[in-house]
Amino acid sequence: MxxxxxxxxxxxxxxxxxxxxxxxxxxxxxxxxxxxxxxxHSGAVGILAITEEKNIVLVRQFRKPVEEILLEIPAGKIEANETSEVCALRELKEETGFETDNIRKLLDFYTTPGFSNEIMHIFLAQNLSKGIATPDEDEYIEIVHIPLEEAVKKIINGEIKDSKTIIAILTYKNLLGIE
Known part of the structure; x- marks a missing residue:
């Protein structure tokens, strides 16, 4: 070429x-x-977790590079010798306490291909069972549950700025065919 x-x-x-x-x-x-x-970058996962009440599970945390508290889907870096699906299940459990046997990949995308090789794998997790969150010792996370339409409004009004979260929510909304 x-x-x-x-x-x-x-x-x-x-x-x-x-x-x-x-x-x-x-x-x-x-x-x-x-x-x-x-x-x-070794790659990362993001998990769009949907509760029984059809709410999206988000985490609120401070992100030093942008000096802001962001609302995001649970996510994390893929460790050595770990598949993206295993990482997604691990991160979901660590950050939110939720576990599931119903997880499927929605899509993959490059986060910033102009200067990084990082690939993000987005998963949809449903049929969640609640457990105890065990975030990393340097992670301070608040768990938030919001309906899909509220999440879309938060994207439109700039309250959700994180790209993986925007992509996951809008992809899910599109899959459901909601106008």
């Missing part, structure tokens, strides 16, 4: 717990060259 970039050199700049950063030197079409700063 004439638009592909050939990597000539790759230099690891940083290795962290959540991300790695590398700088690639690439050859562009017509023998032009450029550098690409790339954030490497």
């Amino acid at each position: 004439p638009f592909e970039e050939k990597t000539l050199k790759s230099e690891r700049i940083y290795e962290g717990k959540i991300i790695n950063l590398r700088v690639d030197t690439v050859e562009l079409p017509h023998k032009k060259y450029s550098k690409r700063e790339i954030v490497e």
Whole structure:
């Protein structure tokens, strides 16, 4: 394909717990060259959990990079040797206490392909059974249950700003065929 970039050199700049950063030197079409700063990420999951009352389970938590408290679907990073489905079940339990044997993948998407290889896997979880949440020791989470239409209104009025949450809610709404 004439638009592909050939990597000539790759230099690891940083290795962290959540991300790695590398700088690639690439050859562009017509023998032009450029550098690409790339954030490497192992991938993540987001879970759209629907209660028996047909409410969406969201978590409210402070996000340091944007200095705001956000309303989001439960989510987390895929660990080494972990499938996306196993991660989704683990994160749902850890963050909300809910468990299920009724989980299915809705879609996958790249979060920010201009500078990161992170892929997000969105799951739908239904037939939930309540347990006890066990968030990571550095996670402070409030669990919120809201109806689908209220969640859509919160997207429209800017109260829900998180992309994975917006994508999951609007995909679910579209699957249901709700106008």
